[in-house]
Amino acid sequence: LKKGHHFSSETDTEIIAHLIDEELGPRTPTLQAFRKALHRLRGSFAVAMLCEGEPGTLYAARSGSPLVLGLGEGENYVASDVPALLPYTKRVVFLEDGEVAVLDRKGVQVHDLSGKAVRREAKTITWTLAMAEKAGYKHFMLKEIFEQPRALADTLRGHLDLVKSNVYGDGAAELFKSKAEIEKVDKIYLVACGTSWHAALVGKYFLERDLKTLVMVEQASEFRYRDPILDKRSLVVAISQSGETADTLTAIRNAKAKGAKVLAITNVVDSSIARESDAVLYTYTGPEIGVAATKTFTAQIVTLHLVGLLLGRKKGTFKKEEAEAFLHELLEVPGKIEEVLKQSEAIRELALKYAHSADCLFIGRGPQFPIALEGALKLKEISYLHAEGYPAGELKHGPIALIDHGSPVVAIALKDEYYEKMASNIQEVLSRQAAVLVLATEGDKKIRELTGDVIYLPKAHPLLPPILSAVPLQLFAYYIADHRGHDVDQPRNLAKSVTVE
Numbered sequence: 202l203k204k205g206h207h208f209s210s211e212t213d214t215e216i217i218a219h220l221i222d223e224e225l226g227p228r229t230p231t232l233q234a235f236r237k238a239l240h241r242l243r244g245s246f247a248v249a250m251l252c253e254g255e256p257g258t259l260y261a262a263r264s265g266s267p268l269v270l271g272l273g274e275g276e277n278y279v280a281s282d283v284p285a286l287l288p289y290t291k292r293v294v295f296l297e298d299g300e301v302a303v304l305d306r307k308g309v310q311v312h313d314l315s316g317k318a319v320r321r322e323a324k325t326i327t328w329t330l331a332m333a334e335k336a337g338y339k340h341f342m343l344k345e346i347f348e349q350p351r352a353l354a355d356t357l358r359g360h361l362d363l364v365k366s367n368v369y370g371d372g373a374a375e376l377f378k379s380k381a382e383i384e385k386v387d388k389i390y391l392v393a394c395g396t397s398w399h400a401a402l403v404g405k406y407f408l409e410r411d412l413k414t415l416v417m418v419e420q421a422s423e424f425r426y427r428d429p430i431l432d433k434r435s436l437v438v439a440i441s442q443s444g445e446t447a448d449t450l451t452a453i454r455n456a457k458a459k460g461a462k463v464l465a466i467t468n469v470v471d472s473s474i475a476r477e478s479d480a481v482l483y484t485y486t487g488p489e490i491g492v493a494a495t496k497t498f499t500a501q502i503v504t505l506h507l508v509g510l511l512l513g514r515k516k517g518t519f520k521k522e523e524a525e526a527f528l529h530e531l532l533e534v535p536g537k538i539e540e541v542l543k544q545s546e547a548i549r550e551l552a553l554k555y556a557h558s559a560d561c562l563f564i565g566r567g568p569q570f571p572i573a574l575e576g577a578l579k580l581k582e583i584s585y586l587h588a589e590g591y592p593a594g595e596l597k598h599g600p601i602a603l604i605d606h607g608s609p610v611v612a613i614a615l616k617d618e619y620y621e622k623m624a625s626n627i628q629e630v631l632s633r634q635a636a637v638l639v640l641a642t643e644g645d646k647k648i649r650e651l652t653g654d655v656i657y658l659p660k661a662h663p664l665l666p667p668i669l670s671a672v673p674l675q676l677f678a679y680y681i682a683d684h685r686g687h688d689v690d691q692p693r694n695l696a697k698s699v700t701v702e
Contacts, residue, residue: 217248235260236301236314245447249279259304263296267445267473270294270302270309272323277304282443282697283326283469284488287333291326295471324471332487340689342491342583346675347542350535352486352496353668356503357532359485367524368511372480376464383516386436389416390461392424392452393440396494396578397501401440402571403667404505411509413518421448425455435461438508442489442497443697444472453477466504468497482507491690492697493582495675498575499538499668506531506664530662534669537659541672544656548673551638551654552680558636560587561609563674564626566594566619568667573613576674583682583692593619593626606634611674615658615666616642627651638677640670 206219220241224234231252239248245265252258261268261279271278271286271293279302280286286293294309296302300319303310311319338344345352360368368374377383389408391401401418409416419429421439425448431437437456441449444467453463453474465478468486475481484500510527513519555561561580565573574590581588591600593612604610610630614623624647631637631651641648643657656673658666682689 217242217246218250221250231255231258232260232301232303232312233316235262236312236316239264239301239314247281257305260301261296261304262301264298265447265450267443268296268302270296270304272309275306277306277309279304282445283328284333284490287326287328287330287488291328292323293326294321294323295473295476296321326470328488333490339683340491340679341489342493342495342675342679342689345489345491345495346672346679347545348487349496349499349672350539350542352484352500353503353538354535355485355487356500357507357535360482360504360507361528367514368482368507370480370482370507370511373464373482373511376462376480377512377515380516383512385434386414387434388430388436389414390424390429390431390435390437390456391416391418391440391505392421392437392449392456393419394421394446394448396498396575397440397442397446397449399571399575399578400498400501400505401438402574403502403568404438404508406568407664408505408509411513411519412516419452421446421452424448425451431456431459431461433460435459437461437463438466438505439463439474439478440466440501440505441472441474442468442494442501444469444474446474450474450477464508466501466508468500490697492692492695493579493675493678493689499671502668502671503531503534527662527664530665534661534665537661537665537669538672540659541669542676544673545676548656548676549680551656552677553684554654555609555636555638555677556584556681556684558586558607558609560589561611562600562603563588563590563611563613564593564596564623565590565613565670566592566623567617568664569613569615569619569670572667572670572674573611575671576611576678579675579678580681582695583678583687583689584685585687585693586681593623596626596629601629601633604630604633604635608633608635610635610637611640611677612637613640613670614648615640615670616645616660617663617666624648624651640673642666 220238224237247263247266247268250260271290273290301312311321393401405416405418439453463478465474465481468484486496486500489497563573563576570592577588577590612627637652638654658669
């Protein structure tokens with residue numbers, strides 16, 4: 202301001218343009234001015250710049266936030282993620298932190314901030330343009346919900362060795378080369394944000410059983426500010442749909458600095474988290490365009506099952522016969538999701554009954570508690586209704602005070618070890634005149650006697666129902682949001698990939 206610069210907005214982005222302008226001069230080339238301005242920036246950013254006097258040239262740089270270059274024929278592109286490039290090219294280059302790119306019609310040059318040329322190999326994306334189109338669906342989110350049978354089949358197909366009843370992945374099998382090595386691991390951290398954190402919470406229930414090892418679930422945004430006990434005996438499993446989540450990326454860097462091994466679970470090949478981890482299991486669901494995660498969530502749970510299978514088989518806590526039986530059940534999950542999706546019209550009708558509520562309480566026990574959290578998050582994200590997920594056993598410790606006539610409650614009460622207590626919780630809220638929607642196991646007539654609003658799920662292996670119960674809750678949130686007239690794919694104030702801290 203003291204040098205006469207006048208700002209026309211309040212966004213910090215405009216400052217970058219003024220910094221570049223300050224560095225430009227008769228003897229200062231644009232690229233040099235761009236690099237000098239970048240040296241003065243702090244924090245995370247991804248920048249693409251077009252100069253008035255150079256209409257055929259783009260300048261781009263990144264630090265902390267993702268940036269990908271698209272390579273075309275006589276044309277080149279820059280974007281924050283791969284799906285945006287699919288209509289134009291499948292050949293991409295991923296910029297690393299501290300790198301600068303210059304793009305024109307002839308090609309792309311990459312440099313570091315000192316000006317030294319950097320060689321970057323182009324990658325070919327296997328996703329198709331059709332994967333990034335709505336294909337007749339009203340919204341991407343609805344399409345992605347209905348894609349889950351195919352998506353989870355691809356997740357399994359991408360990693361399973363059915364002959365050996367084992368799992369393979371990019372470096373995953375070599376993460377621990379022997380039983381002795383994996384037995385040294387005395388703690389596992391599942392680190393994630395948002396929906397991925399809910400997948401991690403589900404994973405804790407079966408990973409401790411599969412591996413007989415302490416498993417802790419951490420929100421990456423908090424984990425990075427603590428001083429957790431991390432050493433060579435620690436395994437960090439970093440879960441991120443985009444592979445670019447800023448807090449998760451920082452968490453794994455801190456973990457590696459302390460000697461921990463890092464296994465990534467992500468949907469995006471060659472993303473930052475995938476590149477910086479020791480090994481990676483990709484979910485292989487294809488691009489997910491809708492901001493609210495659906496198919497990547499259920500695929501993350503499936504992939505965590507594969508982690509348990511991979512490490513449990515090597516450690517000896519997951520016997521071959523058990524693995525064969527479990528794999529058979531796991532392979533049936535896509536077909537069972539198809540059965541759930543056949544009820545979509547009935548779920549829509551139920552959702553419309555609750556569409557004008559002011560709030561909603563989701564309850565579950567055991568591994569269904571994280572699904573209650575996820576159901577509440579989906580409703581919040583896209584319908585803008587206040588919703589909370591709670592362990593059903595905690596109702597009497599406070600939340601039940603909110604229940605009165607017509608209060609909406611979504612209860613997950615499947616035929617499992619928690620069933621009787623869940624039935625009791627449902628009776629508790631019904632006695633206070635709540636409006637209750639129940640997810641139940643097919644054939645359960647007792648629940649139907651309690652409430653008429655029931656969505657039935659197919660019977661499945663005791664560890665697999667959380668995958669199935671997530672699907673009707675996704676549809677429930679979608680139909681409410683659509684009925685209320687909201688932009689389901691781009692909810693307000695949210696981004697698909699959270700690349701800022």
